Amino acid sequence: GSKTAGKAAKPKAKRAPAKPKAPAGPAWEPSMRPPPLGEDARILSWNVAGLRALLKKVKEAAEGKREEHIPHPLALAEQERADVLCLQEIKLQDEHCSDALKELRLPDGWHATWNCSQNKKGYSGTAILSREEPLSVSCGIGMEDHDGEGRVVTAEFPDFFLVNCYVPNSGEGLKRLDYRVNQWDKEFAAYLKGLEARKPVVLTGDLNVAPTELDIHNPKGNLKSAGFTPEERASFQANLLGAGFVDCFRAQYPGAVAYTYWGYRFNARANNKGWRLDHFLVSSALAPRVHDCYHLPHVMGSDHCPLGLVLKL
Amino acid sequence: GSKTAGKAAKPKAKRAPAKPKAPAGPAWEPSMRPPPLGEDARILSWNVAGLRALLKKVKEAAEGKREEHIPHPLALAEQERADVLCLQEIKLQDEHCSDALKELRLPDGWHATWNCSQNKKGYSGTAILSREEPLSVSCGIGMEDHDGEGRVVTAEFPDFFLVNCYVPNSGEGLKRLDYRVNQWDKEFAAYLKGLEARKPVVLTGDLNVAPTELDIHNPKGNLKSAGFTPEERASFQANLLGAGFVDCFRAQYPGAVAYTYWGYRFNARANNKGWRLDHFLVSSALAPRVHDCYHLPHVMGSDHCPLGLVLKL
DNA sequence: CCTTTCACG
DNA sequence: CGTGCAAGG
Numbered sequence: 001g002s003k004t005a006g007k008a009a010k011p012k013a014k015r016a017p018a019k020p021k022a023p024a025g026p027a028w029e030p031s032m033r034p035p036p037l038g039e040d041a042r043i044l045s046w047n048v049a050g051l052r053a054l055l056k057k058v059k060e061a062a063e064g065k066r067e068e069h070i071p072h073p074l075a076l077a078e079q080e081r082a083d084v085l086c087l088q089e090i091k092l093q094d095e096h097c098s099d100a101l102k103e104l105r106l107p108d109g110w111h112a113t114w115n116c117s118q119n120k121k122g123y124s125g126t127a128i129l130s131r132e133e134p135l136s137v138s139c140g141i142g143m144e145d146h147d148g149e150g151r152v153v154t155a156e157f158p159d160f161f162l163v164n165c166y167v168p169n170s171g172e173g174l175k176r177l178d179y180r181v182n183q184w185d186k187e188f189a190a191y192l193k194g195l196e197a198r199k200p201v202v203l204t205g206d207l208n209v210a211p212t213e214l215d216i217h218n219p220k221g222n223l224k225s226a227g228f229t230p231e232e233r234a235s236f237q238a239n240l241l242g243a244g245f246v247d248c249f250r251a252q253y254p255g256a257v258a259y260t261y262w263g264y265r266f267n268a269r270a271n272n273k274g275w276r277l278d279h280f281l282v283s284s285a286l287a288p289r290v291h292d293c294y295h296l297p298h299v300m301g302s303d304h305c306p307l308g309l310v311l312k313l
Numbered sequence: 314g315s316k317t318a319g320k321a322a323k324p325k326a327k328r329a330p331a332k333p334k335a336p337a338g339p340a341w342e343p344s345m346r347p348p349p350l351g352e353d354a355r356i357l358s359w360n361v362a363g364l365r366a367l368l369k370k371v372k373e374a375a376e377g378k379r380e381e382h383i384p385h386p387l388a389l390a391e392q393e394r395a396d397v398l399c400l401q402e403i404k405l406q407d408e409h410c411s412d413a414l415k416e417l418r419l420p421d422g423w424h425a426t427w428n429c430s431q432n433k434k435g436y437s438g439t440a441i442l443s444r445e446e447p448l449s450v451s452c453g454i455g456m457e458d459h460d461g462e463g464r465v466v467t468a469e470f471p472d473f474f475l476v477n478c479y480v481p482n483s484g485e486g487l488k489r490l491d492y493r494v495n496q497w498d499k500e501f502a503a504y505l506k507g508l509e510a511r512k513p514v515v516l517t518g519d520l521n522v523a524p525t526e527l528d529i530h531n532p533k534g535n536l537k538s539a540g541f542t543p544e545e546r547a548s549f550q551a552n553l554l555g556a557g558f559v560d561c562f563r564a565q566y567p568g569a570v571a572y573t574y575w576g577y578r579f580n581a582r583a584n585n586k587g588w589r590l591d592h593f594l595v596s597s598a599l600a601p602r603v604h605d606c607y608h609l610p611h612v613m614g615s616d617h618c619p620l621g622l623v624l625k626l
Numbered sequence: 627c628c629t630t631t632c633a634c635g
Numbered sequence: 636c637g638t639g640c641a642a643g644g
Contacts (some may be wrong), residue, residue, distance in 0.1 A: 434630080581627095
């Protein structure tokens, strides 16, 4: 658009927050995905907004007590031929994980790693479920200050570290923006670089940032909203993209508009008033192996939709 | 039964808690009710366990989202030809009453008096809805110490005071038993006597006591349960029956077993493991005018069922 | 078990 | 709006 061009032509002293790298293009649709490969490795990622609530909805939907279909997360993984499932906002307490595992009916041979919030019960929390046993797993980023909320779980596979993360929300009134940007984002990036020194990294999860104006339905109105502040976007740009990580969805579809989160309020999902907060980022060494990064915007059950990554073998 | 006879023959030093006045008889059924009168005045009373939740259930049931039928409280009043509806445990805040009124669609000409808890939001609370405008209404019993929880609302009608009450539960571990028996019960009885000096009284509501062994499914196992302690039963006996009030249901059916409350836990209602906690009591002067005191045990929507009183004109 | 408030999103 | 928790019953 001419507006964007006009702005870009005039360099300003005022720091410009990360701008779209391409003019706004069409709405992304699953039909734009590349054809499947013969052999691949697939990872699925989903902010479930409460795993017990999701499983309850799955049950109710199956019994016809709900209009819409809600897939069992493992059925979804099977359907997507994913061997790894990353969950965020599981909102479990440690003592609920074994019950949740039962209800999940994790197939024989699968492995699960849970990281529950220790500070606040039923808050945050992440998990990695995988068919293959990881070479190693770890919870947190190795810093007391940041590891009380169950936000990171890492699994080591032969070719890469898989980091599943639920980044702290900057909160109502941006109460936690300073913590988020100046402490969390920095320490987390340092953690990722530490891993990358050993092996390439696949990072997924709810990174709680819509990186550019393409990634949110109402950019102008959300400059002071958690997840779209200039500070959070600049931090994403500097700490992650600047460190060489590739935003797989954006790399594949430079101008496409697509969201992964729609607030429960105001019928946001029906009106597609969404945000792209959930991501797959990979080390640049891994970027050539990314065949397909995609969303499943029609999958219900949470205020976020699942997303998938297909890696060439 | 011979056991009861044997016990009664041997007077003991140990104080016996209120005993059934009659041997346990058959289960009470609505079919035992006397035939209707040509002219009467009818009062309905219901602990709704949250008025907003009840109205939501009514809606859901109407939309077929629930198995069982749940009547709108005013439809129930109409069906029972009651001109007065007493509600307990409405769990409303003052600021929600006008919304609730709208949802209730109170017919033109009806009057409503609400008494919401001021101490704790969404706790306790009582209301009287009536076709006839009361000569006067009042909230509480005129004692600061007891009037913060919205437990009593009184409406004056030409022939009697109608007192609608939700008596304080003695609580888990009988934490509040002392307050209940030694303060509340006494002050409340004094309040009733004060009214009675002016006009006969009809008292209804959740009095939170099963007066005798006939009034609870498992008397032996509940001697230390709130609502069936010897203290609460003795207090009911002394302060209310001893003051001349007549337990209308028991007077009409001396040996019948019937409950008005079934805890939500353990399928208590399906198994009829209940308590008779909700009552109509009348001043002895009014007793001859009581034609019919009855329960509506099949009416769902709360853990208590509604009950009715039919007075001869 | 079920409903309320509350904190968080 | 919806989740999970806590208190109350």
